[in-house]
Amino acid sequence: MLITLVVLLALSAFFSLSETAMMASNRFRLRHLAQSGHRGARKALDLLARTDKMLGVILLGNNLINSAAATLVSLIAIELFGEEKWALGAGTLGVTFAILVFSEITPKIIGANHADRLALLLGYILTPLLRLFYPIVWFINLFASGLLRLLRLTPQETDESAKLSPEELRSLVLESARLMPQKHQTILSSLFELNKITVEDVMTPRRSIEILDIERHWEEVLTQLATSHHSRLPVCRESLDQLVGVLPVRRLIGDIGSADFGEATLLSQLQSPYYIPSGTPVFSQLAFFQENRQRIGFVVDEYGEILGLLTLEDIIEEFVGDFTTSLPGLGTSLTWSPEGFAIVEGSRSLREINRMLELDFPLDGPKTLNGLILDYLQDIPESDLSLKLGGIPVEILQTQDRSVVTARIYRPETH
Numbered sequence: 001m002l003i004t005l006v007v008l009l010a011l012s013a014f015f016s017l018s019e020t021a022m023m024a025s026n027r028f029r030l031r032h033l034a035q036s037g038h039r040g041a042r043k044a045l046d047l048l049a050r051t052d053k054m055l056g057v058i059l060l061g062n063n064l065i066n067s068a069a070a071t072l073v074s075l076i077a078i079e080l081f082g083e084e085k086w087a088l089g090a091g092t093l094g095v096t097f098a099i100l101v102f103s104e105i106t107p108k109i110i111g112a113n114h115a116d117r118l119a120l121l122l123g124y125i126l127t128p129l130l131r132l133f134y135p136i137v138w139f140i141n142l143f144a145s146g147l148l149r150l151l152r153l154t155p156q157e158t159d160e161s162a163k164l165s166p167e168e169l170r171s172l173v174l175e176s177a178r179l180m181p182q183k184h185q186t187i188l189s190s191l192f193e194l195n196k197i198t199v200e201d202v203m204t205p206r207r208s209i210e211i212l213d214i215e216r217h218w219e220e221v222l223t224q225l226a227t228s229h230h231s232r233l234p235v236c237r238e239s240l241d242q243l244v245g246v247l248p249v250r251r252l253i254g255d256i257g258s259a260d261f262g263e264a265t266l267l268s269q270l271q272s273p274y275y276i277p278s279g280t281p282v283f284s285q286l287a288f289f290q291e292n293r294q295r296i297g298f299v300v301d302e303y304g305e306i307l308g309l310l311t312l313e314d315i316i317e318e319f320v321g322d323f324t325t326s327l328p329g330l331g332t333s334l335t336w337s338p339e340g341f342a343i344v345e346g347s348r349s350l351r352e353i354n355r356m357l358e359l360d361f362p363l364d365g366p367k368t369l370n371g372l373i374l375d376y377l378q379d380i381p382e383s384d385l386s387l388k389l390g391g392i393p394v395e396i397l398q399t400q401d402r403s404v405v406t407a408r409i410y411r412p413e414t415h
Helices: 002-024 027-035 039-049 051-081 085-113 115-132 134-150 166-175 182-191 218-227 263-268 282-292 312-320 350-357 369-377
Strands: 232-237 239-248 275-277 296-300 306-311 341-345 385-389 392-400 403-410
Touching (some): 002 039, 002 085, 002 115, 027 039, 027 115, 039 051, 039 115, 051 085, 051 115, 182 312, 239 296, 239 306, 282 312, 306 312, 369 392, 369 403
Parallel strands (some): 275 296
Antiparallel strands (some): 232 239, 341 403
16 A cells, blocks of 8 residues: 555656646747757647646646545555544644645656756656546536636637737846847847837937038038048038938949039939938837838928938947947947046937946936036036036036037946
8 A cells, every 4th residue: 555655646746747847838948849840849839728628637637646645545544543533633644744745845846947848748748648538627627617707717718828028028038148148138138128219319419410511612522522431421501401312422432533523413313311200219210211221311300400310220239239330440438447437428328328337317308418417407518517417426528519528427336
């Protein structure tokens, strides 16, 4: 009888382990393995798609075996000590302890810690068991389904419960840091931010746009074309308020030195400007660029005034990192000096400053450091002025044309 009891406890442990391992297994990994042709993963996914049937056969086996084990312990106690009440009570406590330790807690811990590997093996065992006991499982599930309907908790037949929201997916990426290279994790987590930011967050502000003014002397226009590091230039007359079009500079490289090259040739190569309403989500704009084969657009406000310039490279750099558009010879990274401060351009975006210096400037208002300072002071600032923005000490170093050119940011003290 003791050997039979040990076998029953082992079978109960198997069913407990199966329940925990199957429910704790990573369905995304199983789906990947199934698509690669792994039979065990396919069987496991098929079982997980019918959770009620899978749990039915597991719990049926587990409860039958536990009941049989309890009955067997009672028979052993009666055979050894007669029908003494204390013996029956001790036997009940003993089998409860054995089931908890050897058939429940220990196998469940093992199943939770090795769920992915065990699920691949359990699929081969549970599938034939389900086929064998399907009539009994079906009959039991009739009552379970009726009770669920009575409680208005009918499970959905679709796979909607397995879908994750963007926030949950982002958390999944962040928690998987040890499973992927740091660069991959950074790119993936940045992708989830594209729906939360607008084109104003990543555009080049109007004052920083390099324009080609064809009202200047023609020699100056040729010099700018020959020395510009941009592949496309906005062409205008005097200012962006009189935008004519966008010039693909590379198309004219071979013609710039020609005697026949003139304003008419230049104007014939212009592309019509494309305008982007302010407030457009960056992800939506990326999709539009891709679908319409566009690479550049001008962000405008509700009055049609140009606020800035947005390129496809600007969006890509938002989640990949700087790689193409920085001016030659100028560094784009920000780091703390050994003394604990950083010199920052006033036109630098707050999101970029926060990311590079690990700060927490507010992002729900102005987009640049200059804008944040002007919004805080409500006045035109002067150099050598110090202030605190969100608890972060900032010293204005240089101002020009009613804006902050450079500022010194001090690393906030940590407590």
